[in-house]
Amino acid sequence: MGFRDRTVVVTGATSGIGFAVARLMAGEGARVAICSRSGDKVEAASKALRDEFPAAAIHAQPCDVLDPQAVTDFADASAAALGPAAVLVNNAGQGRLSTFDSTTDEAWHDELRLKIFGVTYPVRAFLPQLESQQDAAIVNVNSALALQPEPHMVATSAARAALLNLSKSLANEFADRDIRVNSILIGTVESGQWQRRFEAREDRSQDYAAWVAEEARKRHIPRGRFGKAVEAAHAITFLASPNAGFITGAALDVGGGVRRGL
Ligand code: NDP
Numbered sequence: 102m103g104f105r106d107r108t109v110v111v112t113g114a115t116s117g118i119g120f121a122v123a124r125l126m127a128g129e130g131a132r133v134a135i136c137s138r139s140g141d142k143v144e145a146a147s148k149a150l151r152d153e154f155p156a157a158a159i160h161a162q163p164c165d166v167l168d169p170q171a172v173t174d175f176a177d178a179s180a181a182a183l184g185p186a187a188v189l190v191n192n193a194g195q196g197r198l199s200t201f202d203s204t205t206d207e208a209w210h211d212e213l214r215l216k217i218f219g220v221t222y223p224v225r226a227f228l229p230q231l232e233s234q235q236d237a238a239i240v241n242v243n244s245a246l247a248l249q250p251e252p253h254m255v256a257t258s259a260a261r262a263a264l265l266n267l268s269k270s271l272a273n274e275f276a277d278r279d280i281r282v283n284s285i286l287i288g289t290v291e292s293g294q295w296q297r298r299f300e301a302r303e304d305r306s307q308d309y310a311a312w313v314a315e316e317a318r319k320r321h322i323p324r325g326r327f328g329k330a331v332e333a334a335h336a337i338t339f340l341a342s343p344n345a346g347f348i349t350g351a352a353l354d355v356g357g358g359v360r361r362g363l
Pocket of ligand 1: 112113114115116118139142143165166192193243244245288291293295
């Protein structure tokens with residue numbers, strides 16, 4: 102797919118969608134830099150990638166995308182280890198379950214900070230590297246909530262809409278620097294987040310498969326199931342690849358048909 106020997110950076114790549122992207126990229130021969138906050142998770146993900154792809158060049162480093170100095174350090178160390186980034190996948194994050202009534206001011210601040218600065222800091226830190234490459238790409242992992250808010254995720258929905266808007270501005274501003282910026286809009290994809298929600302469930306009678314099937318039914322997902330992390334990862338790798346060379350400022354829906362709008 103045109104990633105061989107190019108450096109691909111994936112934030113939040115120790116689990117779920119981010120890890121699936123790192124696996125696909127390593128399989129394509131990319132040099133892959135990954136981060137997340139937990140040192141243990143970073144070590145485990147990096148070991149899993151090295152075990153599966155012994156020839157792959159992997160750089161793994163604990164980094165909180167909300168800490169600008171840590172993000173700068175990650176960008177510098179990744180470039181030193183692998184060469185300048187040609188692709189940045191902004192994936193780190195999670196959703197927040199809250200209605201308008203139950204969202205405190207502090208929660209609003211946290212949510213907007215995660216969705217905006219969790220992308221802004223990595224873009225700023227990696228921009229000089231991306232600018233040095235031909236057909237560089239940024240992919241922002243976003244949510245169907247950006248266009249279709251849900252009453253149980255009010256703050257996340259608003260923050261996701263803001264990130265979608267920011268992504269379009271970045272696409273406009275970076276177009277003549279040969280950097281494309283696109284988004285994917287995830288519906289519901291099995292990942293670490295959903296594993297944690299399963300473990301915290303009240304009704305303990307269901308196993309994971311039955312619980313996920315029930316959640317998919319409740320959400321009226323036309324495809325009748327949750328997505329797999331690798332299905333989201335394929336959409337991300339496409340948008341990051343030279344095959345998508347004329348696509349910028351776009352948002353690709355990976356929701357199994359759940360979004361009702363055109
Ligand atoms: P996972 O929980 O499986 O993965 C999230 C990853 O992000 C982990 O590696 C986590 O590691 C890392 N992470 C979280 N916060 C930070 C941070 N501040 N700095 C660095 N790394 C961080 O979840 P998903 O794969 O589901 O999530 C990936 C993205 O997709 C998220 O942005 C999520 O909001 C989005 N999304 C997912 C949906 C779904 O249904 N799965 C739906 C809509 C959007 P660590 O804890 O070590 O930091």
